[in-house]
Amino acid sequence: MRALKSAILSAALALGLAGTAQASEGVHIPEQSWPHSGVFGTIDKASAQRGFQVYKEVCSACHSMRLVPIRTLGGIGFKDDELKALAAGYEVQAGPNDAGEMFMRPGTPADRFPSPFPNDNAARAANNGALPPDLSLIAKARKGGEDYLYAFLTGFEDTPPEGVTLMPGMNYNKVFPGHQVGMPNILQPDGVSYADGTKATVDQQARDVSTFLTFAAEPHLDARKQMGVKVILFLIVLAGLMYATKRKLWSTVH
Amino acid sequence: MAQAHAPQFKNPVVKWIDSRLPIFSMLDHEYNQYPMPRNVNYLWAFGAIAGIMLVIMIATGLVLAMQYAANTNIAFDSVERIMRDVNYGWLLRYVHANGASMFFIAVYIHMFRGLYYGSYKAPREILWILGVLIMLAMMATAFMGYVLPWGQMSFWGATVITNLFSAFPIVGDPIVTWLWGGFSVDNPTLNRFFALHFLLPFVLFALVILHTAALHVSGSNNPLGIDPKGPQDTVPFNPYVTIKDGFAVVVFLIFYAAFVFFAPNYLGHPDNYIPANPLVTPAHIVPEWYFLPFYAILRAIPDKLGGVLAMFGAIAVLAVLPWLDTSKVRSCKFRPIYRQFFWILAIDALVLGYAGAMPAEGVWLMIARIGTAYYFFHFLILLPLLGKLERPLPLPASICEPVLKGGGRVAAGAHAKPMEKA
Numbered sequence: 001m002r003a004l005k006s007a008i009l010s011a012a013l014a015l016g017l018a019g020t021a022q023a024s025e026g027v028h029i030p031e032q033s034w035p036h037s038g039v040f041g042t043i044d045k046a047s048a049q050r051g052f053q054v055y056k057e058v059c060s061a062c063h064s065m066r067l068v069p070i071r072t073l074g075g076i077g078f079k080d081d082e083l084k085a086l087a088a089g090y091e092v093q094a095g096p097n098d099a100g101e102m103f104m105r106p107g108t109p110a111d112r113f114p115s116p117f118p119n120d121n122a123a124r125a126a127n128n129g130a131l132p133p134d135l136s137l138i139a140k141a142r143k144g145g146e147d148y149l150y151a152f153l154t155g156f157e158d159t160p161p162e163g164v165t166l167m168p169g170m171n172y173n174k175v176f177p178g179h180q181v182g183m184p185n186i187l188q189p190d191g192v193s194y195a196d197g198t199k200a201t202v203d204q205q206a207r208d209v210s211t212f213l214t215f216a217a218e219p220h221l222d223a224r225k226q227m228g229v230k231v232i233l234f235l236i237v238l239a240g241l242m243y244a245t246k247r248k249l250w251s252t253v254h
Numbered sequence: 255m256a257q258a259h260a261p262q263f264k265n266p267v268v269k270w271i272d273s274r275l276p277i278f279s280m281l282d283h284e285y286n287q288y289p290m291p292r293n294v295n296y297l298w299a300f301g302a303i304a305g306i307m308l309v310i311m312i313a314t315g316l317v318l319a320m321q322y323a324a325n326t327n328i329a330f331d332s333v334e335r336i337m338r339d340v341n342y343g344w345l346l347r348y349v350h351a352n353g354a355s356m357f358f359i360a361v362y363i364h365m366f367r368g369l370y371y372g373s374y375k376a377p378r379e380i381l382w383i384l385g386v387l388i389m390l391a392m393m394a395t396a397f398m399g400y401v402l403p404w405g406q407m408s409f410w411g412a413t414v415i416t417n418l419f420s421a422f423p424i425v426g427d428p429i430v431t432w433l434w435g436g437f438s439v440d441n442p443t444l445n446r447f448f449a450l451h452f453l454l455p456f457v458l459f460a461l462v463i464l465h466t467a468a469l470h471v472s473g474s475n476n477p478l479g480i481d482p483k484g485p486q487d488t489v490p491f492n493p494y495v496t497i498k499d500g501f502a503v504v505v506f507l508i509f510y511a512a513f514v515f516f517a518p519n520y521l522g523h524p525d526n527y528i529p530a531n532p533l534v535t536p537a538h539i540v541p542e543w544y545f546l547p548f549y550a551i552l553r554a555i556p557d558k559l560g561g562v563l564a565m566f567g568a569i570a571v572l573a574v575l576p577w578l579d580t581s582k583v584r585s586c587k588f589r590p591i592y593r594q595f596f597w598i599l600a601i602d603a604l605v606l607g608y609a610g611a612m613p614a615e616g617v618w619l620m621i622a623r624i625g626t627a628y629y630f631f632h633f634l635i636l637l638p639l640l641g642k643l644e645r646p647l648p649l650p651a652s653i654c655e656p657v658l659k660g661g662g663r664v665a666a667g668a669h670a671k672p673m674e675k676a
Binding site for chain 1 (some may be wrong): 525
């Protein structure tokens with residue numbers, strides 16, 4: 001009986017472990033330690049702001065982020081006037097006006113980030129047939145999440161390993177499924193210059209932009225975890241009180 | 255019971271209503287005085303936990319439905335609006351999405367508890383069958399709910415599952431077209447799935463009421479599987495079981511909250527954060543974890559129709575379980591051989607679940623086939639034979655006897671005025 005029970009337990013454990021191993025589908029995605037990992041982890045706002053700079057100056061040339069309103073950046077420390085100035089830097093289509101014509105106007109914080117291409121076909125046409133995915137949810141839409149993003153961004157190799165022939169226009173990446181990806185190795189050392197003086201190594205940029213994309217996919221991450229701590233503490237206290245009451249009540253029965 | 259007579263209400267309004275519509279008497283009878291076997295353990299709390307889960311799902315689902323738009327063009331974006339812009343929308347959606355998993359966890363434990371302690375045997379056959387219907391309704395509801403966010407897994411899961419019906423000869427294809435409301439999973443499909451996803455929980459609620467009504471006719475089973483002989487074997491539901499179930503519910507909520515707040519997407523699939531695209535098929539189409547054992551059975555059979563029949567058969571055998579198990583002894587405690595096979599069945603279900611998550615090829619296909627064969631062997635061959643061949647251990651004379659063994663008598667007043675000693 002006991003043997004069977006422990007057999008079930010070990011089977012369940014083995015399944016759990018195998019489940020985690022299988023999550024990366026062959027390619028190992030090393031787990032990074034992020035300031036937002038764990039129960040008490042919160043988004044590193046400075047890093048997320050630098051990551052936004054990388055997104056704005058590098059990624060956004062090809063990648064849209066169509067589900068994210070500009071005002072969302074308030075969550076990583078942008079002030080109202082900064083948001084207004086930032087938004088005004090974008091041109092947003094509006095209309096139709098009284099003449100029935102669409103027109104362009106400066107953006108407001110309530111607008112979403114404008115997309116670099118009018119539609120998927122235009123994006124493909126400009127990118128050798130490859131479609132740069134929308135980045136709004138990318139940190140939740142890939143196995144491994146931000147660990148995958150970091151591994152992907154730092155996983156390019158200029159020369160593919162022996163025996164791998166790249167298709168025309170493709171680039172080699174260690175973690176991308178199939179290893180051939182349309183996106184070039186875009187992050188360069190000092191490709192951006194950070195206002196806060198942080199040295200813009202490729203590793204640093206990859207980290208920052210992964211942090212930013214985690215925030216973009218889950219802007220309420222900090223609020224969620226903070227509420228979670230309170231909820232669980234409350235429930236533990238309530239459970240304790242209920243258990244004590246139950247013990248007292250049932251003491252007259254047993 | 256000590257207060258088995260009709261209650262006397264002091265409040266004149268309550269009295270007035272009760273003499274015309276005896277809801278207060280009914281509630282008093284079913285949830286205050288209702289005698290519970292005094293030896294029930296915490297596994298009996300999972301019925302209450304499942305009930306709470308249903309209420310949480312309906313409450314959060316109602317509010318989500320106010321914000322959600324069932325149209326293929328905007329469904330995905332409307333869910334993201336809930337996540338980003340609706341006040342506490344992220345909380346509502348994560349509570350609802352993880353709630354489905356928690357509901358299944360509670361119901362699966364509830365069912366395995368029924369299997370272990372023989373709760374499906376006479377006179378509880380209809381109670382058990384209603385439970386199987388509840389599980390079926392839950393599965394339909396959960397499946398259609400997963401389609402609503404209109405991500406890649408929503409779309410392709412819906413395509414795979416609805417296509418199953420095409421396995422039936424002649425009527426198959428017309429049925430699939432009828433289900434889709436067109437010639438592929440598309441806007442009409444999403445619309446009707448939303449309508450049905452809203453309707454089915456209330457059907458579920460009605461089934462739960464019937465399930466509870468049937469339970470209160472026969473009374474609850476207990477770990478010994480013998481009927482209570484009198485008031486000394488039972489405690490009134492309130493306050494004894496309300497506090498015990500309440501404590502169990504709160505502990506379960508801690509487990510639930512851990513997922514909602516700290517790993518809200520752990521039980522989901524990343525591909526469902528990619529908008530549905532009929533032109534791009536995901537590498538692996540996997541259903542939610544709670545369908546995996548059934549998915550493994552479906553794929554274990556090399557023939558499509560055979561697979562579909564086996565999958566539905568896996569649930570159908572549960573419905574006729576009261577007549578497959580020929581043993582008169584309910585509890586596993588007194589069935590030493592069946593007890594071993596119960597645990598093998600539990601492992602089998604886990605193994606099938608794991609095989610269902612794996613690509614249907616090579617060793618995993620073989621394991622799924624063995625697991626499927628064993629599942630049906632357990633219910634169709636083992637259970638009928640075991641009832642005849644097994645020699646059960648002697649049953650105790652009453653519930654009181656083993657509970658109080660090791661000295662002591664029934665505490666005076668234990669079943670009369672519970673609060674007096676507290």
